């Protein structure tokens with residue numbers, strides 16, 4: 001049975017469980033459940049702290065897990081990203097009190113608070129910056145005001161927590177993170193291929209729509225350039241032999257632009273459907 005680690009709390013947990021449900025797996029109903037066996041799909045889910053998931057997967061105790069890229073790198077374990085999952089996007093940034101810092105060279109000799117000390121130490125070492133790292137569990141934005149640090153390195157999504165604390169980001173982003181499926185490189189436990197295909201199917205269903213339209217035969221090449229699909233659009237004959245029907249997958253974010261452009265070159269009866277599930 002494939003053994004999968006799933007975040008039990010925090011920003012990753014709800015979206016991770018939703019994605020697994022959408023992929024056809026049973027998920028726990030009660031937040032206190034620690035383990036759930038989905039016998040029909042030969043898979044077992046272990047609900048763990050997101051920070052610990054890299055440790056379990058890195059040690060080989062569990063086969064794969066869902067966590068954040070930042071947490072994986074912070075743990076510095078023997079595990080790799082197998083698939084990016086498209087949620088819990090965030091950026092890891094340096095920040096300081098408004099007006100105090102403009103570039104990272106100014107951090108030399110300073111006290112830096114963070115929850116990601118492994119990640120931060122590596123970043124500083126690679127750039128030859130010597131600073132004191134203060135490891136905190138959370139609410140890192142308050143550390144400067146409370147006097148335990150001069151600057152921080154923390155997760156920023158909308159930036160509102162940072163602003164509320166009177167801090168501003170400076171320097172290049174340290175890391176762009178999102179939720180990832182992790183596993184041990186070179187190992188392919190039984191059932192992993194199915195899990196990967198199912199999760200990829202969810203990503204496709206979320207990121208694409210199905211578009212149908214009718215177009216004059218002589219314009220098919222021009223229209224296909226706008227809707228190339230994943231492999232190639234389906235072109236079907238219509239009763240009126242001058243016209244054809246075209247069906248193609250289109251990135252969801254481009255839907256309205258593509259419809260406008262198709263209409264502009266003469267396509268009609270343009271209809272868009274959502275995709276419920278897919279295997280690519």
Ligand SMILES: Nc1ncnc2c1ncn2[C@@H]1O[C@H](COP(=O)(O)OP(=O)(O)OP(=O)(O)O)[C@@H](O)[C@H]1O
Pocket residue numbers: 009010011012050051067068069070071088089090138155156157158177178
């Ligand atoms: N506001 C946020 N927006 C998006 N992703 C976030 C946010 N906060 C944390 N993350 C991401 O979630 C993961 C951290 O998981 P963790 O469980 O520590 O989240 P958390 O929401 O901070 O939980 P906790 O309530 O325990 O602090 C990291 O990958 C991080 O990049």
Ligand SMILES: O=P(O)(O)OC[C@H]1O[C@H](OP(=O)(O)OP(=O)(O)O)[C@H](O)[C@@H]1O
Pocket residue numbers: 137138139140141154155156157158159160161162
């Ligand atoms: O840019 P924003 O949209 O404001 O989000 C970023 C904040 O969200 C997370 O905090 P969380 O609520 O998890 O609290 P924590 O600091 O105690 O982990 C993160 O650590 C930042 O503080």
Ligand SMILES: [Mg+2]
Pocket residue numbers: 138
């Ligand atoms: Mg947090």
